[in-house]
Amino acid sequence: INMDELLRIGLFDAAKTILEGRRGLSGADPKAELDSLYRRDSAFFVDYNFTGLLVQQNYARILQGPYGLVKRANNDAAELKFLDRMFDSAASLSDYAVVENEIRGGDQNWSLLPTASMMTVKTGYHAGGKTGGSLPGFPEFTVWLGKNSSKGKKQRILSELHHHMNFKISADSQQLRESYLPVFRERFLNYFLGSDRSDEANDAAISLMDDYGLSREDVMERLDEFKMDKSKGFSELDTKQKSAFTRRWNQGSHRSQALVAEELGLSKPKKSKAKRERDPHDLDAIDEDGDAASDESDSEDEAAELKKIQAKMGKKKGRR
Numbered sequence: 001i002n003m004d005e006l007l008r009i010g011l012f013d014a015a016k017t018i019l020e021g022r023r024g025l026s027g028a029d030p031k032a033e034l035d036s037l038y039r040r041d042s043a044f045f046v047d048y049n050f051t052g053l054l055v056q057q058n059y060a061r062i063l064q065g066p067y068g069l070v071k072r073a074n075n076d077a078a079e080l081k082f083l084d085r086m087f088d089s090a091a092s093l094s095d096y097a098v099v100e101n102e103i104r105g106g107d108q109n110w111s112l113l114p115t116a117s118m119m120t121v122k123t124g125y126h127a128g129g130k131t132g133g134s135l136p137g138f139p140e141f142t143v144w145l146g147k148n149s150s151k152g153k154k155q156r157i158l159s160e161l162h163h164h165m166n167f168k169i170s171a172d173s174q175q176l177r178e179s180y181l182p183v184f185r186e187r188f189l190n191y192f193l194g195s196d197r198s199d200e201a202n203d204a205a206i207s208l209m210d211d212y213g214l215s216r217e218d219v220m221e222r223l224d225e226f227k228m229d230k231s232k233g234f235s236e237l238d239t240k241q242k243s244a245f246t247r248r249w250n251q252g253s254h255r256s257q258a259l260v261a262e263e264l265g266l267s268k269p270k271k272s273k274a275k276r277e278r279d280p281h282d283l284d285a286i287d288e289d290g291d292a293a294s295d296e297s298d299s300e301d302e303a304a305e306l307k308k309i310q311a312k313m314g315k316k317k318g319r320r
Helices: 002-008 009-017 030-046 051-073 076-105 110-128 146-164 172-191 199-212 215-228 239-251 256-263 273-277 288-319
Strands: none
Touching: 009 030, 009 051, 009 110, 009 288, 030 110, 051 076, 051 110, 051 146, 051 172, 076 110, 146 172, 146 215, 172 199, 172 215, 199 215, 215 239
């Protein structure tokens, strides 16, 4: 195997080499077949961080053309055989995902990297068949990165919603997502998009928000992130209606513990004075009394400050 030649090819060419499998090996001798196997295996290491993702993105494209031919032939036995081939491709890629998780998970077993390489080669072999396949056009870049970024964003938003509501509900994040958020979306949309779009409807919505510790951003911006269908959302509210609701929201005082703590910046843990003054060179030193006293003092200060702001809000509301 000419390693210099492999090093000169790019990521997309390496993925295409793996995906097309045994292409061009019809009637080849065993040495040529073995060289092709090693070449496809080595192609994975051109960029082992992304090659598997590109194989996952494009292996179905190898199968599309041949499946269309089998379907038009109206041969049930041939179609069943081709479906088995599709199943083998997907199963090989699933095995790759399991190995990849062991590599990049908690154990970080990097000795499995050659196994991950062979799983992608096996996926290309099943997708292309014994005679190899042909990838139409250029390999598509993986969409997994974008999907994973969206997943991280939604998990962060769900965590914030759970933090705001955990004083009122005992559900975990998954239960909140499945059981609470769809009901909240429907209730609030009924208030905002119903026939009665008066101040009374806004007051009813605000009362429900205060009961569960939700902020204006939680309702107007975050609930739509978990919409599973193409139904109407809060983004479709007209500017006049949004402005009326915002004015109504700003006129009241909202004393949710989580929201007040966020406004005051109390949710961030403070570093105790004892920890700051500890000798950095003495790794075994533990000042339990100092830490406990400092933590207790911080908690008392935060509680006092929280009571002050709640009292001020109560006075303002009383004057109105």
